[in-house]
Structure formats: C-alpha cells, structure tokens
Amino acid sequence: MKIPYGLNNFKDVITESYLYIDKTAYIAALEQEGKFNILLRPRRFGKSLFLSTLWHYYDVRHKDQFEQLFSGLAIGEAPTPLRNSYQVxxxxxxxxxxxxxxxxxxxxxxxxxxxxxxxxxxxxxxxxxxxxxxxxxxxxxx
Structure with a gap:
C-alpha cells in the first residue's frame, strides 16, 4: 500500500491506488452547516487534499469521472444533489x-x-x- 505523503491531488491519490482515509462523509455535513466553513488543522493533516476532493466533487468538469473517483467512498454511496454542479x-x-x-x-x-x-x-x-x-x-x- 502506497502512502500519499506530500500528495494533495485527490484524483492522483485515487487513480494511482494510494492509501486514502475516506473523509468524504464530511461533504454532506459541510453542505448542511452553512455557507462559510473554516478548516483549521495542523500542517500535513490533509487540508489541501480535502480541498482537492471538494473540487473534484463539486466541479462540473469532473462529472464524467465521478464513478471512477468516488465509487466505494461514503459520498459516492450517497451523493448530495449539489455534486458536480458548479464551476469551481x-x-x-x-x-x-x-x-x-x-x-x-x-x-x-x-x-x-x-x-x-x-x-x-x-x-x-x-x-x-x-x-x-x-x-x-x-x-x-x-
């Protein structure tokens, strides 16, 4: 199992079979919480990777890759209505x-x-x- 140390591109982590700790269940929670969210975590705690995940989830450019990237992940099993609906x-x-x-x-x-x-x-x-x-x-x- 490859460890994605220093990688911050969600697509690369998934398609190149790196270890990925699924935090996509938080996407639905973020949508419910409101418009403004702050991600406060120490260095090397996956903030950039999570933002890349959000980009791939919400951007219409990645719509045709949704199954490839999110199947088997929490948000892939229960996507929100806003998936792939924005120009990010x-x-x-x-x-x-x-x-x-x-x-x-x-x-x-x-x-x-x-x-x-x-x-x-x-x-x-x-x-x-x-x-x-x-x-x-x-x-x-x-």
Missing part, C-alpha cells in the same frame, strides 16, 4: 515561497493568474463578452 475556481497556495514579502506577492499573483487563466479557458468564457471583459482586463494586469 480552485486556488492552491501551498507552494508559495515565504522568503520575503516580494516573493510572497510574486508567487501569490502568479498562482491567481495561472488558476484564473485555466478557469477562463476551461469554461470557454468569451473575451468579448461585456460581462467578462473586466475579469479579462484584471487578469492581464496581474
């Missing part, structure tokens, strides 16, 4: 270097730019649409 802008800040303030800002803006580009391209938002022109303008300024 997933941000991952765990790789930000903390050398100095300038480096933190540089890495932070790079991550936002990268994830925003992926989001806009994956969902094929038209650049000429007035509703998204401000978003594209902001993206280019980062």
């Amino acid at each position: 802008l997933f941000m991952e800040f765990s790789g930000i270097r903390d050398n100095d303030t300038a480096t933190i800002l540089e890495d932070f803006l790079f991550e936002i730019r990268k994830r925003l580009r992926i989001f806009l391209e994956d969902y094929q938002y038209p650049q000429e649409d007035n509703n998204f022109s401000l978003l594209y303008c902001w993206y280019r300024q980062l």
